[in-house]
Amino acid sequence: MTETSEPVLRWRVRRDLLVMKIVAALAFAVLTVLTLGDPRGAILAGATSVVLAVLAVRDVLAPVRLTADGEGLVVVKGFAGSERLPWRSVERIRVDTRTRFTSRTELLEIDTGESIHLFSRFDLGVPCRQVADELRSFRTGS
Template sequence: MDDISPVQQWRVPASLPAAKLAGAVLLVALGLIFADGDPLRLVLAALAAAALAGWAVRDLIAPVRLVVDPAGLTVIRGFAGRRRLPWPEIEAITVERRPRWGLTSEVLEIDAGESLHLFGRYDLGTNPEEVAAELRAARRYP
């Protein structure tokens, strides 16, 4: 890991917002098909579709979730904001593994003392363990 670039970023895969938007359209279509005269079913389907579309819009507005450079990290904050974390503020970089429903999920955890930043595979577009190793190398861990 000696070839860390001065600035490296991890982002949501381009296919993910498209899949979320397709899911939103599918929810509306299913709501129309199965409403059967019941406006509540259509409203619930539209609300679920709007939430999914909003999630997709976030991925389109702020696809970059994590940036590393020699001075520290920049992480996404809120819907599409950014927060700068200088290296001295970062207490730990770990990967939490949890088995769930027969699958193991991995989450990159960046502990900045007063805040904890979590990133999954779909936030980073790659394996969280690989990102953690690159972040540790960029921080010049032994």
């Protein structure tokens, strides 16, 4: 029996960003210890360290944020869970672009009618427009 492997596309958090989060969490943990004489500084540094550590743990537990195959998409849901979305449930794939002051933000938006899944460039490791184009091409087979 011959198995056919259908193509699978995956987008994941870049490893260098994960390493930066870990290093920053450690640096803020050290800063927390060094500022124990200043309660406000210690609380601020400690809270920052915890937030960065939680974000790094999420990146370790669920590094792949979006997967596409012939049956549909698998999106990260919650802290480190996932949800399968069949292609028939995906109503729209688009890139939402916002400009505020001098900053431009892009989010990949996958709309199923019942839920909207948003991904940033940091989630996907590549520009959102590139992922949207690849998903549309993959979905239509062109």
